[in-house]
Amino acid sequence: xxxxxxxxxxxxxxxxxxxxxxxxxxxxxxxxxxxxxxxxxxxxxxxxxxxxxxxxxxxxxxxxxxxxxxxxxxxxxxxxxxxxxxxxxxxxxxxxxxxxxxxxxxxxxxxxxxxxxxxxxxxxxxxxxxxxxxxxxxxxxxxxxxxxxxxxxxxxxxxxxxxxxxxxxxxxxxxxxxxxxxxxxxxxxxxxxxxxxxxxxxxxxxxxxxxxxxxxxxxxxxxxxxxxxxxxxxxxxxxxxxxxxxxxxxxxxxxxxxxx
Amino acid sequence: xxxxxxxxxxxxxxxxxxxxxxxxxxxxxxxxxxxxxxxxxxxxxxxxxxxxxxxxxxxxxxxxxxxxxxxxxxxxxxxxxxxxxxxxxxxxxxxxxxxxxxxxxxxxxxxxxxxxxxxxxxxxxxxxxxxxxxxxxxxxxxxxxxxxxxxxxxxxxxxxxxxxxxxxxxxxxxxxxxxxxxxxxxxxxxxxxxxxxxxxxxxxxxxxxxxxxxxxxxxxxxxxxxxxxxxxxxxxxxxxxxxxxxxxxxxxxxxxxxxxxxxxxxxxxxxxxxxxxxxxxxxxxxxxxxxxxxxxxxxxxxxxxxxxxxxxxxxxxxxxxxxxxxxxxxxxxxxxxxxxxxxxxxxxxxxxxxxxxxxxxxxxxxxxxxxxxxxxxxxxxxxxxxxxxxxxxxxxxxxxxxxxxxxxxxxxxxxxxxxxxxxxxxxxxxxxxxxxxxxxxxxxxxxxxxxxxxxxxxxxxxxxxxxxxxxxxxxxxxxxxxxxxxxxxxxxxxxxxxxxxxxxxxxxxxxxxxxxxxxxxxxxxxxxxxxxxxxxxxxxxxxxxxxxxxxxxxxxxxxxxxxxxxxxxxxxxxxxxxxxxxxxxxxxxxxxxxxxxxxxxxxxxxxxxxxxxxxxxxxxxxxxxxxxxxxxxxxxxxxxxxxxxxxxxxxxxxxxxxxxxxxxxxxxxxxxxxxxxxxxxxxxx
Numbered sequence: 001x002x003x004x005x006x007x008x009x010x011x012x013x014x015x016x017x018x019x020x021x022x023x024x025x026x027x028x029x030x031x032x033x034x035x036x037x038x039x040x041x042x043x044x045x046x047x048x049x050x051x052x053x054x055x056x057x058x059x060x061x062x063x064x065x066x067x068x069x070x071x072x073x074x075x076x077x078x079x080x081x082x083x084x085x086x087x088x089x090x091x092x093x094x095x096x097x098x099x100x101x102x103x104x105x106x107x108x109x110x111x112x113x114x115x116x117x118x119x120x121x122x123x124x125x126x127x128x129x130x131x132x133x134x135x136x137x138x139x140x141x142x143x144x145x146x147x148x149x150x151x152x153x154x155x156x157x158x159x160x161x162x163x164x165x166x167x168x169x170x171x172x173x174x175x176x177x178x179x180x181x182x183x184x185x186x187x188x189x190x191x192x193x194x195x196x197x198x199x200x201x202x203x204x205x206x207x208x209x210x211x212x213x214x215x216x217x218x219x220x221x222x223x224x225x226x227x228x229x230x231x232x233x234x235x236x237x238x239x240x241x242x243x244x245x246x247x248x249x250x251x252x253x254x255x256x257x258x259x260x
Numbered sequence: 261x262x263x264x265x266x267x268x269x270x271x272x273x274x275x276x277x278x279x280x281x282x283x284x285x286x287x288x289x290x291x292x293x294x295x296x297x298x299x300x301x302x303x304x305x306x307x308x309x310x311x312x313x314x315x316x317x318x319x320x321x322x323x324x325x326x327x328x329x330x331x332x333x334x335x336x337x338x339x340x341x342x343x344x345x346x347x348x349x350x351x352x353x354x355x356x357x358x359x360x361x362x363x364x365x366x367x368x369x370x371x372x373x374x375x376x377x378x379x380x381x382x383x384x385x386x387x388x389x390x391x392x393x394x395x396x397x398x399x400x401x402x403x404x405x406x407x408x409x410x411x412x413x414x415x416x417x418x419x420x421x422x423x424x425x426x427x428x429x430x431x432x433x434x435x436x437x438x439x440x441x442x443x444x445x446x447x448x449x450x451x452x453x454x455x456x457x458x459x460x461x462x463x464x465x466x467x468x469x470x471x472x473x474x475x476x477x478x479x480x481x482x483x484x485x486x487x488x489x490x491x492x493x494x495x496x497x498x499x500x501x502x503x504x505x506x507x508x509x510x511x512x513x514x515x516x517x518x519x520x521x522x523x524x525x526x527x528x529x530x531x532x533x534x535x536x537x538x539x540x541x542x543x544x545x546x547x548x549x550x551x552x553x554x555x556x557x558x559x560x561x562x563x564x565x566x567x568x569x570x571x572x573x574x575x576x577x578x579x580x581x582x583x584x585x586x587x588x589x590x591x592x593x594x595x596x597x598x599x600x601x602x603x604x605x606x607x608x609x610x611x612x613x614x615x616x617x618x619x620x621x622x623x624x625x626x627x628x629x630x631x632x633x634x635x636x637x638x639x640x641x642x643x644x645x646x647x648x649x650x651x652x653x654x655x656x657x658x659x660x661x662x663x664x665x666x667x668x669x670x671x672x673x674x675x676x677x678x679x680x681x682x683x684x685x686x687x688x689x690x691x692x693x694x695x696x697x698x699x700x701x702x703x704x705x706x707x708x709x710x711x712x713x714x715x716x717x718x719x720x721x722x723x724x725x726x727x728x729x730x731x732x733x734x735x736x737x738x739x740x741x742x743x744x745x746x747x748x749x750x751x752x753x754x755x756x757x758x759x760x761x762x763x764x765x766x767x768x769x770x771x772x773x774x775x776x777x778x779x780x781x782x783x784x785x786x787x788x789x790x791x792x793x794x795x796x797x798x799x800x801x802x803x804x805x806x807x808x809x810x811x812x813x814x815x816x817x818x819x820x821x822x823x824x825x826x827x828x829x830x831x832x833x834x835x836x837x838x839x840x841x842x843x844x845x846x847x848x849x850x851x852x853x854x855x856x857x858x859x860x861x862x863x864x865x866x867x868x869x870x871x872x873x874x875x876x877x878x879x880x881x882x883x884x885x886x887x888x889x890x891x892x893x894x895x896x897x898x899x900x901x902x903x904x905x906x907x908x909x910x911x912x913x914x915x916x917x918x919x920x921x922x923x924x925x926x927x928x929x930x931x932x933x934x935x936x937x938x939x940x941x942x943x944x945x
Contacts, residue, residue: 092345
């Protein structure tokens with residue numbers, strides 16, 4: 001077909017080749033290279049069993065979690081444009097999102113509900129993995145990475161709670177940070193370190209802001225990268241041993257590109 | 261059931277049957293969801309109000325100019341130095357439009373005339389509420405978020421009080437509230453520091469209870485504590501809602517610790533004088549102008565008299581006769597700082613007046629109260645109660661220290677966050693309603709609340725609330741340039757023997773001198789420049805009134821000639837105005853002609869007779885002082901300077917500044933100085 005020939009021609013051109021290192025061709029090798037040679041895709045397995053990407057296999061919980069994380073990053077960056085982490089300004093900035101920023105309330109609600117959803121999805125994802133036995137060898141380490149990601153998610157949620165600087169935020173963080181005082185011996189030190197003082201105030205707001213917008217997201221991105229890379233290295237989404245035997249026959253290996 | 265199942269399953273297939281269809285449906289739902297957000301903006305409230313406004317002005321005669329001034333979009337007034345962002349003008353579009361004076365439809369009506377520009381001061385500084393909001397409910401009553409709703413209009417004067425620490429003529433409610441904070445003793449328990457760092461000082465004079473047993477009986481103290489208003493409706497003493505036992509124990513403590521003063525129990529044996537003339541008592545009471553300061557309830561139940569001293573309706577129930585006589589002889593023996601003057605009464609006058617006052621009693625008052633002498637346990641319990649209730653915050657009490665910071669400080673009460681307030685069920689979640697309820701029924705907020713019950717009218721509670729609401733943190737943090745300072749009371753004290761005499765006569769209870777003292781009588785700071793010695797001597801001997809419309813008058817103090825001379829000399833020597841030329845003289849030539857010219861100016865050109873009386877037979881002016889003998893009262897220099905610019909000599913006087921020419925002022929002065937009074941009319945100058 002003419003259209004197909006044109007596409008082939010574009011894909012064979014030097015410009016295309018200079019951007020996408022893998023060349024044209026429908027061979028298994030080419031398809032595998034397309035994944036492997038791309039910095040973003042190389043974290044994923046080059047080959048996936050077709051039925052492994054069916055909805056019933058994972059309920060897409062990990063992917064959805066990543067989706068909410070991406071929404072949170074994008075809306076979070078936009079929210080940072082309107083927000084000052086200072087005591088006199090924080091609450092007023094949040095109200096201004098509602099009062100004068102175009103679609104500001106939508107932006108804020110999107111961030112807030114995605115955050116709620118992400119926590120929910122993370123738990124659902126972990127249950128699914130747990131009950132499917134997908135944490136077993138050789139994926140024990142990835143399970144641990146997942147636990148770290150759970151903690152990061154919860155900390156992101158917790159630090160974000162203070163930023164509106166309303167009464168709910170103030171008292172929730174007061175109560176929450178007091179929990180850390182219960183740690184034996186060093187409890188009060190941790191409490192002081194977390195808040196930058198003995199009370200929730202300007203320093204605490206600034207610390208939580210930096211944690212929420214810089215430290216924790218960077219950590220999350222790093223661990224997500226490790227998490228995905230390990231999925232590939234540990235043998236894809238699903239190992240042979242944990243599969244029910246009855247479903248074996250129609251199994252065929254397809255290049256990842258075909259999944260789409 | 262089966263049908264519903266079929267319908268549902270076919271709907272599922274139709275929507276999500278194959279991946280492409282499912283993708284399409286989900287995308288469509290997402291698109292609609294995303295479209296709602298900008299659509300909501302378009303249909304927002306302020307858009308609607310701006311469309312309404314355009315419709316409103318469309319058919320008006322001045323539509324063109326109004327439309328030209330109208331700007332679509334969100335408007336805001338930003339005051340960076342006050343931290344204020346007001347977007348109220350987004351909907352309140354007609355505030356600055358003089359042409360819309362006839363429009364009464366909110367939010368488009370014109371703002372009433374105020375001395376400030378709206379753009380320079382914004383809205384929330386006075387009206388409260390949330391200025392940054394762009395919806396009505398968020399701006400006016402965002403209670404759900406725990407934010408202060410808009411201030412009810414009846415407390416609006418509190419807005420003025422944030423910058424204006426002085427008294428404004430346009431804010432009577434705020435002025436009343438501020439004076440009540442001092443007069444009702446609020447500041448004895450609640451410290452209030454003004455933005456300039458000065459403390460609000462109480463102006464009431466709670467009596468010392470150190471010698472209370474000399475003055476009254478334990479039974480009276482009991483009845484008084486149980487219900488102060490039953491004895492005196494006008495008292496500022498609040499009701500502490502004490503039980504019989506508590507009131508009895510407190511009275512036991514007070515009586516047991518009271519120390520006697522020599523003289524209080526001495527009897528003056530001049531009883532015979534009383535029976536001589538039954539009208540002698542009332543006439544002495546009247547002559548001494550007791551009612552300028554003390555009120556008495558008349559038959560109709562109305563209080564008649566001043567409020568500087570305690571009400572005397574039932575004084576006979578309270579005061580022991582011996583104490584009353586000692587008090588009338590010299591109040592300063594019992595209470596060194598009393599505002600009551602030391603009248604130089606003769607023993608006979610004392611007996612007459614004391615007898616008359618003793619007669620002012622109510623035989624029913626406290627008739628059933630009989631208390632046995634207090635036991636040690638009762639006395640100890642009484643002391644405990646006195647400490648707990650903070651009685652010593654107001655009264656001097658033997659054996660009990662004056663408590664420091666007894667009640668919460670109120671310096672920033674007007675900015676108390678709603679989140680820190682425990683509201684009663686059903687109460688509006690607003691600071692103003694909290695304050696007003698707390699003043700009206702303090703004990704409704706729990707049985708452990710110590711604040712007593714005051715008896716106040718609605719106007720008084722509103723005034724107090726207004727004054728308290730003005731104590732905002734903004735008033736403390738605003739730039740000094742915006743603040744109008746209060747005129748501070750000085751601690752001026754006249755010096756020397758004459759000064760001691762003036763203290764005894766309590767001149768400053770009524771007169772103001774060098775920014776200290778009362779406002780009942782004229783300011784005497786420059787009296788020495790104003791009056792003639794001979795007149796003052798006579799006036800102190802036998803004061804007559806200068807202003808016919810006034811009920812309150814200067815009392816007679818029965819000064820000895822020596823004291824009188826000393827006082828007069830002191831006033832003339834010390835209270836001199838620097839702006840009065842002591843060598844001022846009137847032109848001697850053509851004296852009669854000038855006087856006649858002045859008379860014409862007085863009656864025709866300036867129509868002074870509208871307020872002043874020169875000829876008692878014809879003139880009817882009751883506003884200003886009578887001038888029939890002004891020539892023997894005032895100095896020519898003062899009259900001349902006064903005519904040139906009255907406000908320069910006494911700021912705030914209602915005498916208009918007529919901008920007289922020098923010639924007119926001199927002629928008028930010559931005319932006025934020729935008025936020497938009935939007995940001396942026509943005497944040469």
